[in-house]
Amino acid sequence: MPHTNRTTPHPRALSFDRAxxxxxxxxxxxPPAxxxxxxxxxxxxxxxARTLDIGAGTGIxxxxxxxxxxxVTAVEPGPGMAAELHRSLPQIPIVRGDGNRLPFATASADLITYAQSWHWTDQALAAPEALRVLRPGGALALWWNVSDHSVPxxxxxxxxxxxxxxxxGGAHGSPVRSRDLPAGLGFVHRTVPWMRRVPLDTHLANLGSHSAFLVLGDEPTRRFLTEERVRLAELFxxxxxxxxYVVDLSVATR
Known part of the structure; x- marks a missing residue:
């Protein structure tokens, strides 16, 4: 498993290593859609497709x-996340690094993906790097799972x-606005609604795995999640x- 760490990732991005x-x-x-x-x-x-999954985390x-x-090659800065990815997907090559300086040859990728991770980059660096590494006709795809706030x-x-x-602040995420994406790349936007049914424990663990909670500390996190458990047990x-969820997807072709 090759290891390359050429940049300093966002401090909150590395908070995921502990969880x-x-x-x-x-x-x-x-969803498949x-x-x-x-x-x-x-x-x-x-x-x-020769694909680079940047900020791959645990490989979801x-x-x-x-x-x-x-x-696909996974690119992940956090040692803990990369180790978890390698444990579950030992057949997938992993490169330690991030989108601000991609350790790949020019025009070497058909597709570069950022799943829940573009917001951790410095766009002034990451956008030109993606364009450098993509072959002519290649594509950059960014997406986020956003909780559907239309559900009461x-x-x-x-x-x-x-x-x-x-x-x-929060742990639900917010819809990605077009002005938050690099200008001049001609992004096309789509939304994909979907849902999942999970045990209450899984839902609370999902909330607790967001960086806002991970940097907060154990005691206030435990207090919020305990109160949330009581409320949700009444609803479910x-x-x-x-x-x-609604997946917010943006795709630009080089």
């Missing part, structure tokens, strides 16, 4: 790209998170939480 196993077990994946939409927008199947998107037939119980939880962390008396 790598929890992250792998509790975080949501992505997302990858079908990616294929439509890039104009080719994922099968056989890496595994799904591999399952679609992509020749999710909106209520989001309000509690914002009160707890402050107006700009059978102990199964229905999480609704």
């Amino acid at each position: 790598a196993a929890q992250y792998a077990a509790a975080r949501p994946g992505y 997302l990858f079908t939409t990616v294929e439509e927008l890039i104009g080719r199947p994922l099968s056989g 998107s890496t595994r799904l790209l591999h399952d679609r037939g992509a020749h 119980w999710i909106a209520g939880q989001d309000a509690r998170l914002r009160r707890f962390f402050g107006a700009d 008396p059978d102990g199964t939480v229905e999480e609704s």
Whole structure:
């Protein structure tokens, strides 16, 4: 497993290392419709595509790209996350690094993906690096799972998170606005709704695996999640939480 660490990642990005196993077990994946939409927008199947999954974490998107037939290399700065990825996906090559300075040859990739990770980059560095590494006709795909705030119980939880962390904080994520993406790349945007049903414990572990909680400390995190457990147990008396998401997808072709 090659190791290259050429940049200093965002400090909060490395907070995930302390919860790598929890992250792998509790975080949501992505629906098949997302990858079908990616294929439509890039104009080719994922099968056989030379793909770099940047900020791969524990390999949630890496595994799904591999399952679609992509020749995928995972790129991850955190040693704990990279170790968890290697444990579960030993067949996938892993490079230690991040998007700000990609340790790959010019024009060597058909597709570069960022699943839940573009916001950890310095866009002034990451966008030119992606364009350098993509072959002509290659594509950059960025996506985020965003909790569907049109669902009343999710909106209520989001309000509690914002009160707890402050107006700009939280663990649900926010829809990615076009002005937050690098200008001049001609991004095309799509949304893909989906849902999953998980035990209450998994839902709370998912919340607790977000960086806002990981940098907060054990005691205030435990207090919030304990109170949230009581509220959600009333809403979901059978102990199964229905999480609704909208994947916010942006794709640009070089």
